[in-house]
Amino acid sequence: MRDTLRFITCGSVDDGKSTLIGRLLWESKQVFEDHLSALERDSTRYGTQGEAIDLALLVDGLQSEREQSITIDVAYRFFATPRRRFVVADTPGHEQYTRNMATGASTSELAVLVVNGSKGLQTQTHRHARIVSLLGIKHLVMAINKMDLTGWDEVAFAKIVEDFQPVVRDLGFETFQPIPISALNGDNITELSSAAPWYKGPALLTYLEEIDATTGVPDLKFRMPVQLVNRPNHDFRGYCGRVASGKVGVGDRVRIVPGGMETKVRSIVAWKAELPSAGSGDSVTLCLEDEVDVSRGSVIVASSDPLELSEQFEARVLCLSDHHLVAGRSYLLNLHTCQAVATITAIKHQVDVRTGSHLAAKTLAMNDIGVVNISTDRPVPFEPYDRCRRLGSFILVDRLTNETIGAGMIDFSLRRAANIRWQAVDIHKAARARQKLQKPVCLWFTGLSASGKSTIANMLEKRLFAAGKHTYMLDGDNIRHGLNRDLGFTESDRVENIRRVTEVARLFVDAGLITIVSFISPYRAERDLARSRFEVGEFIEVYVDTPLEECERRDPKGLYAKARRGELTNFTGIDSEYEPPESAEIRLDTVNNTVEQCVEHILYKLEHGMASKPEAN
């Protein structure tokens, strides 16, 4: 049995979680005298227990949460008994902070779900059980607290346990232990209390000391994601990482994923010494027999037990941010040490965390959990989360704000990459371009409504046509009458709008055409995604830089006036944001230049092959 147990405490507001942890620290004598005198001071000031010491104040650390009497962030506590060490993630019960609970659960092996015995099961109880289960926790303790308020009512206790049994079965917990307690009075915490002679199970701390919290998942063979290559000089090249599963010994055959090269372990380097072997959880440096291509994000695995590689997954995703997760938008995906650009290609359904039922969803909002398909810009090595947490968990990072916006667990590879082959064709892009005597490009015009995009694009196309070039123009308004007539102006519809146009433009470029796209395309992330679908030098972003006041003054369609009157919503520049390009290839100042001058500028850059370098804003 392991000498450490990492567990999370969760439950609804006012169930007494903080008091319970304060009690555990108190009982295991982890409270120092100076902490105690601070506690006595604070109890009279903030406490809810009158003159008695409020143990919850031992753990409610931040001043802002003391003033509101709620816990708003996850706190880590450490205590020990002679038999075991404990790391506790104390997590909030308040609904909008569910993301912190998932954070605490991600590194825990067991969950202590606190229920207020005088109130019974709450929506939050179900929600938290489902979240800890989603995060892979297989061992659940239900601490039914405040039993003193029920007069230690055995029937009330039994009813809560019975009502919760279907959830335990449904979520597949391997162990489940309900314990009636009073954190306030210390009953059934370290030893069984005479208050409830009918309870025959263990006291809470005794149970936590004794439980074997490993899971029944069979161990995988050796896997180590490479964190960095240590190469101080020409004589030494070591691969640093922490072993995610299995064992490795000197002389073992290993494979590098991706790449697939096989070699042998030459040595396992530790501090001023070499080791014969290393196992799961060890941080080591491996040296290999042969020169193979290994970099950060590669995984070194046992040759006998290969690792999957895929660019399409089904995953469970939890949204952590008040920016919604949107299908079609690209994010950075951090999976073990590997980073890729990822797109949610479809939200299959949202999970109702209370009942587990499936709900239709177009986006995932903060605290929503959904099952999604994810595609990455290149194949990445992984294991399903339920087989290996370290190789199956990922976060999604917003490319603009750098916020951690989602957390995900891979269920399986969709293997689409293997099933759908590109149709090989003999007449390809280069051949068509040669026939037309031109370099096919996508000129992507972005800017506010009435900035002059369509006017400039129109004249540019006329000039190119007159010069014998083969062109096509995709205009925002026109496309919305046909291909995209089913889309509105919500954020997710705007993303899909751009995605479709991007794909059409890509086909036209493939056909050899100079393709002009004229779309407001307000979000940087979508324009970047569009860019990523083209070859280098093929995508030219043209920023029609007209200030909002000027656009509003021109207002040829009267749209700004309508939006200002509140008759149009989601209007870019008014109640919907426009994110200007940071490094557009071409920037047009329409206040100080005429339409002709703008067109001349673009033509000049195209003719002189200067259109693939960004211009200063």
Next chain:
Amino acid sequence: MSGYLASLEAESIEIIREAVALAEKPVMMYSIGKDSSVMLHLARKAFWPAAPPFPLLHVDTTWKFREMIAFRNRMAQESGMKLLVHTNHQRKAEGVNPFTYDSDTYTGLMKTEALKQALDAGKFDVIIGGARRDEEKSRAKERIFSFRSPGHRWDPKLQRPELWNIYNARIHPGESIRVFPLSNWTEADIWQYIADENIEIVKLYFAAPRPVVKRSGQWIMVDDDRFPLNPGEVPEMRTVRFRTLGCYPLTAAIESKATTIAEIVEETQTARTSERQGRLIDHDQSASMEKKKQEGYF
């Protein structure tokens, strides 16, 4: 080494390597104390046989114990790492010192302001520090990769969710990340590890006769002749040691007979007060650490 300490060590090494892999220009804070000694040891292990690929940064208030400075210079040389030392000379010239100014003002200028100056001058994006979650209540909520807004401010509401062992170190210019590889260690773990790994620490941690005076009920060591004695006050020799080390006028000694690591470990396990009790700066006001952290203190 126990399985528990071995896993703490492996986790810390993983964190230090992630910090380096994700940083443009990393730096490690070095305060010469026992936690810094452990952190330096872990960093050297993480990159062996190479030296850790970042410099050490010490913010020197010029009021550190003399033994600490000598120890610092020797350790930097032994590790093969570059040592950067920064002092807020402007404030020193203005006469800021720990005697005439209250500890809040003194620390704010000579430590926090000095630290920001050093970090800005070095343009460091990832700063590795030795804070532990068990030290103080507001630290129990600290992330391992802690996001700092421009101006090095810590806003608890802007902290990124941190799941599994996956860290998000992406930042915009002017922002930074502080990384705490010792987050999950306790004071007892630190001492046990120092014993198991035979890590050298400043001798001030061991009991010895030292000249001290009593101020506000605590023993303060008279480390040099800059210490303003009260009329008639004479330092007395007492057998004392320090549980934490900082500026000598602000760091209280405890009476102790522990002269070996084993005795310190035993003393720590039976201690009835936390180690920060000896730090005069934490008692200034309620929630004082939370406030200092928001301003950029480590």
